[in-house]
Amino acid sequence: MLLQHDFTDGDGFIGRSDFWWPGERVVGEFDLKAKYVDPGIRGDVSAEEVLYREKLREDRIRSLGYGFVQWGWSDVDNPDRLKR
Template identity: 65%
Template sequence: MLEPVRHGEFLCPGLVETTVDVMSSTNLSRALVVADGAALKLSRDGSLPAGTSLWSLPEIRTRILALPHAAAVNRAKRAATLASPLPESVGESYSRAVFELLGFEQPALQHAFADREGFIGRSDFWWPAQGVVGEFDGKSKYVQAALRGGITAEEAVYREKIREDRIRALGHGFVRWRWVDLQNPDRLRAKLLAAGVRIRAL
């Protein structure tokens, strides 16, 4: 995985090298977006076993531990440990970084819900200890036809409301947020606390 990749006439750093460089040199929000994307690619090609993080891969771990500065090692290790192939958008990855920075427990990802009528859907985030479902509401899933699966924007909003109502009927809390909340973490903290999500115990 450390072999350079050819793009046309150019040789570029490989996926592992590039991911570690990003994780070690930028803030957690940006690093986790890249790390989750790398985890998804490695999972799809069979290099990342199910239920593991990037930190579990010897190639990643060795490269991180070889970084010359302790601060870079710590930044990269934190992102690699959190990295998962399960987030389905940049907003979901970014949200996970903000949860971590705010001190909330990391939720389960893509949890499936069902009721007596059958399958309801998968949630972006699920805090089982508090019984709270979280959803990142990016505008694109309502306005981009390719993400709506061939239905109108109005129908997408209606189906999302029905899905939320069915999940709430199971007795679960439900909280939604947008990019503006991620860019103002105090707003997201207030939303999560109001929904019943709790700060991680020290």
């Protein structure tokens, strides 16, 4: 597993993942609610725009042939759910 892995495609830099399992070709992201609802984190961008940009980024990563998983605190609090 690698932390903070950069992804690029033919259009350039896509983004940096929280986790990357190259052998399994899976990207993992810990998804914090704050990045959508806290103006101090998202700046002048609306929560809807942050979500839309995240979707586009995820779509670009998936188009490279990688799986993509996300989890939050409720998953971490339930190890069986996190494992699935």
